[in-house]
Amino acid sequence: MRTFLVLNYGSSSLKYALFEEERELLREKRTTGELKHFESLLRKLSEDHAPHFVLHRVVHGMDHKSPMPINEKTLPILEELARINPLHNFIAYHCIRLSLELFPKSLHFALFDTDFHHTVPEHARLYGLPLELYKRGIKRYGFHGLSYTYLLKRSKEILGKDRPNLIMMHLGAGASTCAVKEGFSVDTSMGFTPLEGLLMLTRPGDTDPGVLLHLLKEGKTPQELEHLLYRGSGLRSLAGVEGFKELLKRKDHISELAFETFIYRLLKYVGAYWFVLECKVDALVFSGGIGENSPEVREALCTRLRPLGVDIDRRANELNEEIISSERSSVKVLVLKTNEEKQMVSILRDYIKKNHESH
Structure with missing residues (x-):
């Protein structure tokens, strides 16, 4: 073996x-x-x-x-x-x-x-920069792909559908969301690097590039900016917390503001992807350390999505059950524990098998 x-x-x-x-x-x-x-x-x-x-x-x-x-x-x-x-x-x-x-x-x-x-189609990869930069590889790539591969597989099994439309969220210290149309990724919140998109623990997510130009003019070095963006921003810098659990325990104004900012940024992406998928969404999928273990985040987002037919069972949500949507919900809401390691083995075993068969 x-x-x-x-x-x-x-x-x-x-x-x-x-x-x-x-x-x-x-x-x-x-x-x-x-x-x-x-x-x-x-x-x-x-x-x-x-x-x-x-x-x-x-x-x-x-x-x-x-x-x-x-x-x-x-x-x-x-x-x-x-x-x-x-x-x-x-x-x-x-x-x-x-x-x-x-x-x-x-x-x-x-x-x-x-x-x-x-x-992901080319129009969703392009930045509004000179085409020469795109040809050099400066475009949107997206991340958390091994997690999403596993989550897509599990979602297919639960839904009994081979080509589902999904909005998947990997929410942890690094956080992203992904639109899956008929079983394939068509957009995702992270871009050229894992800095773009949602508000994260130490990364700012979407930020006006003009802010960075301003900081450079003020004397910040590229190395200082790199540290600021990767390790010196996000929820930790806004609320002074070490992790999301600590943020939820705090009841001060700044912590509540940071939480609302996190949810608002997530809502904007999920709402946009709803229309990218032409309003035909089979399921919302929560995963990652926050997505799997924070009923507060799931309730806050799903409450705001009620106009789109999303409704969750409060008890199931509090227990972190695999399916938390209510019978009234027009969309399934799943809470899935991701398994990148198992998925990596599965990918390599398939690769070895295909190479062996081709020879």
Whole structure:
């Protein structure tokens, strides 16, 4: 039986899981903010396990397809991607280099979050910038694709529909939403980087570029702006909280304002996607740490969507049940626990099978 070690690098955490084919043997999540902690975790894993395959989640893949075999030919590609998305890809690239040394007999593959959104039409990818920049790859890509791939699969099973229309929300420290039309991504809130879109824990989401020009003129360096945008903004900077649970516990005006801003930004995207899908929505899907565990967020959003026929069962919502829509609701409302690691193994197993059959 083949074994798969999945390494899911976050900006401040490492989730890892070990599978024997599709059977999960081990799962852990370690929170860490320093590269040396990632390194020590990988060294410990290499002492305990010798998998056949090591799968690396890489957030930004631009237009590259995955699974991408990792070797001397593809490492420069991953290095270049790390320059574009320093928050996630830099950590992934560094850990991939180390993993090649620690697991020398394993086959290594990179799986990109951007893959899922390759079906987004060109008109939804374009920025209003010179076309020359678009040709150089400066366009909207979208992220959380591995999560959305899993959520789409589960939604199909629950709805009993092969090509559903969905508005999916991955709400965590990083947050995004995605419009799925007849089973394919047609728009998503994140763009060229994971900075665009919703208000997040440490990222501002949609921001007038003129603000950044103003700060540059005031003397901010590009490095200072990078830190501001990736780690020094969002809910943490607005309300002074470490996480969403703390925000909900607070009852002061600033915390309530930050919550309302979060919901308002989410409502704007969900409302827009409703019409992108021509008002034919089969289900709303909540996932991610906030989406799965915050009845307050789900109720606040769904209450505002009542004019569109959305109605939730309050008791089911409080219990974080899988289906929280009421019988009166014209749209299913789902709360699904995502599983990026399982999805990564599934993608690679399919890839191996197809390659084997083609040879």
